[in-house]
Structures are given as structure tokens and as C-alpha cells.
Amino acid sequence: MARITLDNLAHSYSPAPKGDADWALKPMSLTWRDGGAYALLGSSGCGKTTLLNIISGLLHPSRGQVLFGDRDVTTLPTADRNIAQVFQFPVVYDTMTVRQNLAFPLKNRGLPADRIAARVASVARMIGMEDRLDRRARGLTADAKQKISLGRGMVRQDVNAILFDEPLTVIDPQMKWELRTQLKALHREFGHTMIYVTHDQTEALTFADEVVVMSEGRVVQAGTPQSLFDAPAHTFVGYFIGSPGMNLLDAQIAGATAFVDGTAIPLAAPYAPSAGRVQIGIRPDAVRPATEGLPFHLVRVEDVGHHRILRGEVAGTPFNVVVPEGEPIPAGFDRIALDPARIGVFVDDWRIEPRERAA
Numbered sequence: 461m462a463r464i465t466l467d468n469l470a471h472s473y474s475p476a477p478k479g480d481a482d483w484a485l486k487p488m489s490l491t492w493r494d495g496g497a498y499a500l501l502g503s504s505g506c507g508k509t510t511l512l513n514i515i516s517g518l519l520h521p522s523r524g525q526v527l528f529g530d531r532d533v534t535t536l537p538t539a540d541r542n543i544a545q546v547f548q549f550p551v552v553y554d555t556m557t558v559r560q561n562l563a564f565p566l567k568n569r570g571l572p573a574d575r576i577a578a579r580v581a582s583v584a585r586m587i588g589m590e591d592r593l594d595r596r597a598r599g600l601t602a603d604a605k606q607k608i609s610l611g612r613g614m615v616r617q618d619v620n621a622i623l624f625d626e627p628l629t630v631i632d633p634q635m636k637w638e639l640r641t642q643l644k645a646l647h648r649e650f651g652h653t654m655i656y657v658t659h660d661q662t663e664a665l666t667f668a669d670e671v672v673v674m675s676e677g678r679v680v681q682a683g684t685p686q687s688l689f690d691a692p693a694h695t696f697v698g699y700f701i702g703s704p705g706m707n708l709l710d711a712q713i714a715g716a717t718a719f720v721d722g723t724a725i726p727l728a729a730p731y732a733p734s735a736g737r738v739q740i741g742i743r744p745d746a747v748r749p750a751t752e753g754l755p756f757h758l759v760r761v762e763d764v765g766h767h768r769i770l771r772g773e774v775a776g777t778p779f780n781v782v783v784p785e786g787e788p789i790p791a792g793f794d795r796i797a798l799d800p801a802r803i804g805v806f807v808d809d810w811r812i813e814p815r816e817r818a819a
């Protein structure tokens with residue numbers, strides 16, 4: 461296993477990149493600790509696969525370096541990087557049994573038979589396939605085949621890292637939850653460095669210790685699931701993470717007060733004046749129906765079981781409020797109160813700190 465360092469990486473598929481738009485990956489630097497579980501999260505086209513391919517060696521970056529430990533692997537081919545990969549679709553040998561499929565990477569490395577048997581048994585248990593070890597892969601469902609792929613990815617203990625590229629795409633929703641939980645358990649038990657690419661926030665947030673959020677070829681934030689939720693560094697992280705995402709409203713700031721469409725909203729601390737587009741952001745669960753405060757126009761109430769979502773508008777902008785189960789919704793309310801401690805201030809999409817903390 462290895463620490464992975466991405467040092468000033470950037471990539472353009474164009475041989476002569478001109479503007480920003482020609483860079484599929486804008487300059488980025490990250491260090492991933494040995495044995496950590498990381499997710500690359502972002503919507504389609506944001507550059508996740510490009511980054512993963514650079515790490516796996518399928519692609520050489522236009523700029524920068526990839527280090528495994530202290531070793532520069534930037535131009536090493538995939539085969540020499542000692543990594544395991546699990547792709548979106550199953551890669552299994554149909555004519556082999558489940559056992560033979562799982563044992564294959566270990567046999568290739570010349571491991572003794574007793575160690576192979578022990579390791580295969582332990583992985584088979586984790587993916588819940590002990591009862592089918594002697595069945596041929598042909599004829600198994602796509603689900604089962606993808607479980608074998610996951611198991612094969614995990615079977616070697618000596619890899620530098622395991623890379624997962626949207627590995628649960630073909631898995632049915634019920635099973636997704638189970639496999640996600642198993643992957644997390646596998647990580648805890650085996651301690652591999654794992655990098656998991658997905659556009660699904662639930663997968664990223666449940667799997668990873670640290671999530672790297674990408675948007676338009678840029679890393680907009682890397683942090684723990686909790687920090688992405690509590691203090692998104694960019695408006696994209698705010699609305700991409702959370703369900704529903706963060707509410708964002710255009711505002712003017714004067715010291716410790718934000719003004720939205722003429723209504724004063726107290727903030728927890730004063731902010732320095734800034735040029736650019738200023739917005740305040742707040743999670744839907746940090747807002748309450750009120751008798752005074754910011755005018756809110758309720759459009760509909762959605763009951764999602766453990767809470768209700770009030771969908772509406774503030775100053776013509778869509779705005780959601782989450783009301784916990786059991787809490788009454790006052791009839792005819794038309795104002796909302798925002799928890800000052802949970803309001804973030806964003807300038808040109810980037811979070812800014814209050815005056816005293818900024819120094």
C-alpha cells in the first residue's frame with residue numbers, strides 16, 4: 461500500500477490547449493494517506509475518470525506528477541503500478557468458477573495454495589458468495605458477477621491502491637446498500653488505500669473518510685463528509701451535497717447583517733465588505749417556519765417519511781425547508797427564521813470567513 465501524491469497535475473486532451481475550457485483537469489495537488497478511503501465525487505464530465513486514469517496509468521498527464529510513496533510513477537504503465545481496479549461493468553472469466561476467478565490475481569503472483577485458499581475464503585465471505593464458490597461465472601446475474609469483480613479487486617493484500625470506477629452501477633438498489641456497507645467493512649478489515657469514483661453522493665459519503673468534490677475539471681473541496689456538509693467551500697458543494705442541497709440567496713452584507721431583498725438577517729459574526737456576487741447559504745434543516753423574518757412563499761409540502769420538505773420560494777429563488785417529524789407546521793405561515801450559526805457567506809461562489817477568523 462502507498463501514500464498517493466498528486467503534485468500540480470493538469471490534463472488537456474487537446475495538443476495545444478488555449479483557454480480554461482481546453483483543460484479537462486485544471487491544476488490540482490492532493491495527498492492521500494496510506495490506507496485511507498477516498499471518493500472522487502462530481503457530476504458527469506467533471507473530470508473524475510480523467511483523474512482516475514492518470515492515477516492508474518492509462519493516461520499520462522499533460523503536467524505534474526503522480527507519486528506512490530516517494531516513487532514517481534507518472535509515466536509508468538498500469539501493469540507496473542501494482543494497483544487493482546474495479547470497473548463499472550463486471551470483468552470476470554465466464555468459464556472459470558467463482559473460486560477460480562477470485563484466486564486468479566493471487567495465482568498470478570505465485571502465492572502458495574494454502575494462502576490462496578484462506579484469502580479466497582475470506583473475500584468470498586465478505587461478498588456473500590461462499591455458497592457459490594464452485595459455480596461457473598457464466599450464467600450468474602450481473603449483480604453476482606460484479607460482486608466477483610469487487611472481490612477480485614480486493615483479494616490481493618500487496619497492492620498500492622484499489623481504484624473503483626462507479627462500481628455499483630449495475631447493482632440493483634437493494635444490493636447497493638449492502639455492498640456499500642461491505643466495502644466499508646473490507647476497508648476497515650484490510651486497510652487498503654482505496655479510491656472510489658462516483659457521481660452519487662450517498663455512495664461517496666458513506667464509503668469515504670475524505671471526499672474530493674470536482675466540478676468542471678477543478679477540485680472544489682476535499683474534506684470529510686461532515687466538513688463538506690457543515691462548511692462547503694464552494695456553492696457547488698453546497699447544493700450538490702445534501703438532499704435537498706443548500707439554499708443560496710443573493711444578499712448584501714453589512715458587518716454582521718445580511719440583507720436579502722430588503723430583509724435584515726442576523727449573522728453569527730461580522731464580515732468584511734467584498735466585491736463580486738455575494739450569496740448566503742443555509743442548509744434546509746437550519747431554517748424554521750416563523751411569524752417574523754424572511755418572507756417565504758410555500759409551494760408544496762413533501763412528506764419523505766422521517767421529515768417533511770417545504771418547497772417554496774424566497775425573493776423569487778427556490779428555497780427548501782426541512783421540518784423534522786413531529787414538529788408542527790404553523791398554518792398559513794409566510795416567514796422563515798434562519799439559524800445564524802449555520803449561515804455561510806459566499807463571494808463569487810467561494811465561501812469566505814468572517815472578519816475575526818479570516819486573519
Ligand SMILES: Nc1ncnc2c1ncn2[C@@H]1O[C@H](COP(=O)(O)OP(=O)(O)OP(=O)(O)O)[C@@H](O)[C@H]1O
Binds near residue numbers: 473502508509
Ligand atoms: N479521450 C478524450 N478526448 C477528448 N476529451 C475527452 C476525452 N475523455 C474525456 N474528455 C473530456 O474531458 C472532460 C472530463 O471527462 P471525464 O470522463 O474525465 O469526466 P467524468 O467526470 O468521469 O464523467 P463521466 O462520469 O461522464 O465519465 C469532459 O469534458 C470530456 O468530454
